Amino acid sequence: MDIPTPRYRCPLARLQPEPMDVEAVKRQGWREQRLLVVGLDDERLHWTERELIRRIGERLYGPRDGAREARHG
Template sequence: MRWHPPGYGGERRDPDRVKRDGWRDQGVLAISIDDERLSWPERELVQQLGEKLYGPRNRDPDARER
């Protein structure tokens, strides 16, 4: 069967494409604090916005949200 319902099968988009489409289509911005394309002041701004909106990050990689 070559036909797939929307969202199933077919070509998988890479994460940057998903982020770009989210920004262009819905105004949603997903940024990694470790993105090397950002300068230090830009990373600091992202961190401050994230902490303001969602609180401090978990520094323990094994910790889960409760």
């Protein structure tokens, strides 16, 4: 008679964090605290919006470390 081997359930499994909905956290931060978290590579933004955000970030926090200024024209 074949008796299936019971699987050992590790007691540490319950300590694993639940996956987070990052977009929901961003939305909640905006609605409750007026914090805006946006990546410059977010495809939902138009080029001019991304450029504006980049300029604001550089004005407030300085240019990225190791980033070269790319000028068009």
